Amino acid sequence: MTNKPDSENSVVIERSFNAPADLIWKMWTDPDHFKAWYGPRGATIPVAKLDVRVGGIRLVCMEMTTPRGQMQMWFTGKHLVVAEPIRLNYTESMSDENGNVKSPSEMGMPEGHPTTTEVRVELQEADDRTEMILTHIGIPSDSPGAIGWNMAFDKLAIYVDAQVNE
Amino acid sequence: MTTAVVDDKLSATFAALANSTRRAILARLVEGSATVNELAEPFEMTLPAISKHIKVLERAGLVKRGHHAQFRPCTIEASRLQEVSTWAEQYRSVWEARFDQMDTYLTQLKAPQGKKGKQ
Numbered sequence: 001m002t003n004k005p006d007s008e009n010s011v012v013i014e015r016s017f018n019a020p021a022d023l024i025w026k027m028w029t030d031p032d033h034f035k036a037w038y039g040p041r042g043a044t045i046p047v048a049k050l051d052v053r054v055g056g057i058r059l060v061c062m063e064m065t066t067p068r069g070q071m072q073m074w075f076t077g078k079h080l081v082v083a084e085p086i087r088l089n090y091t092e093s094m095s096d097e098n099g100n101v102k103s104p105s106e107m108g109m110p111e112g113h114p115t116t117t118e119v120r121v122e123l124q125e126a127d128d129r130t131e132m133i134l135t136h137i138g139i140p141s142d143s144p145g146a147i148g149w150n151m152a153f154d155k156l157a158i159y160v161d162a163q164v165n166e
Numbered sequence: 167m168t169t170a171v172v173d174d175k176l177s178a179t180f181a182a183l184a185n186s187t188r189r190a191i192l193a194r195l196v197e198g199s200a201t202v203n204e205l206a207e208p209f210e211m212t213l214p215a216i217s218k219h220i221k222v223l224e225r226a227g228l229v230k231r232g233h234h235a236q237f238r239p240c241t242i243e244a245s246r247l248q249e250v251s252t253w254a255e256q257y258r259s260v261w262e263a264r265f266d267q268m269d270t271y272l273t274q275l276k277a278p279q280g281k282k283g284k285q
Contacts, residue, residue, distance in 0.1 A: 011254040015265045019272045027268055037268040040260060066181075134265075136257050 009114075010137040017132060021125035024132060025085035028121055040064075047074075054082050058090060059099050076101060080118070088121040091139075114138035179246060182226035187211070188219050192228060195242040199232070205240060 017024055027033045029052045035045040039062055047061035058077045063070060076099040081089035093101040093116045104113035120135040182188055191205055206216040220240055223229040227246040232239045 009254060011258045011261065013258065013261050013265070017269060017272060019276075023272070023275075027272075033271075037271045038264055039267075040263055041267075132265075134261055136254065136261065138254065 010135060012136075013134045015132050015134070017130045018128070019130055020128060021085040021123045021130045024123050024130045025088075028088055029084075034060075038062075052079055052082055052088075054079055056082075057099065058092075059095070061097065072097075073107075074099070077119075081120075085125075086123050090119055092117050092119055179226040179228060182222050182228055185219070185222075188223055191216075191219060191223065191240075192242060192247075195229065195240060199239040199241045201237045201239050 027037060029050055031048040031050055034048050034050065038048070038060070039045045043062050043064040045060060046063050047059065049057070049059040051057050056079045058075070058079065060075045062073045062075070064073075065071075074095045074097050075092055076095040077091040077093060079088070079090045081087050094104060094107045095101050101115065103115050116139045118137045118139060120133075120137070122133040122135075124131045183192075187209065190208070194200060194205060194208070202213060202217055202220060205220065206213050209216060220229060220231075223240075224231060228243050230241045230243050232241065
């Protein structure tokens with residue numbers, strides 16, 4: 001499934017790293033390296049199964065301490081494009097620890113969140129540095145829940161505009 | 167360390183939004199400011215329970231409370247909502263933080279272990 005990224009439903013980030021593309025590739029594909037940076041602040045990655053070949057499955061566990069105790073979040077996905085060391089595309093969905101996909105609303109997330117997203121990593125090496133372009137695209141969900149939550153946000157957006165223009 | 171996650175305002179905002187009562191409170195506040203009493207009306211909940219939800223929204227920066235000692239009306243915090251209004255924008259800061267960590271990690275990989283210099 002391909003989706004043309006649009007600003008509403010995707011995020012594009014460009015970064016330059018002081019390292020060769022081979023090493024940045026390993027950051028994404030070698031579980032030990034991946035675990036070292038991927039967790040958000042205060043979170044660890046106890047599990048990162050990365051079967052890096054086209055059609056290969058990923059399963060990543062994020063663990064964090066919250067005021068209510070330890071919390072685990074699982075993510076699964078499938079590798080769509082594997083072109084070392086220049087391009088890596090994979091899908092991502094929330095899941096249980098066995099990789100069964102869960103809808104965002106089942107996981108207590110706001111319903112505007114797409115069930116499946118696609119992460120695209122592009123690497124380009126120049127003078128010992130690597131330019132990386134990350135594109136994270138939402139695959140639109142047309143579940144009634146998603147529509148409801150989007151409508152709520154549309155309403156909020158109108159309110160926000162009114163506040164800004166006041 | 168204990169505050170690492172709490173510090174992450176985005177997580178707090180996300181957590182605050184992940185509750186139907188709190189979303190309903192926000193939806194009500196879109197119509198205009200309201201006191202805790204007014205907000206409690208449509209819910210079969212005690213005032214302390216509603217107050218607790220409002221505190222979560224307040225901590226997440228989604229709701230502001232007035233200073234009128236008695237009523238302290240709640241107002242929706244537009245800017246915060248704008249930031250989290252698309253999942254994509256939520257992810258932007260998540261990725262930015264991750265890549266900062268990748269940078270730090272790459273530097274650690276390159277640096278010789280400890281301060282002893284070359285092995």
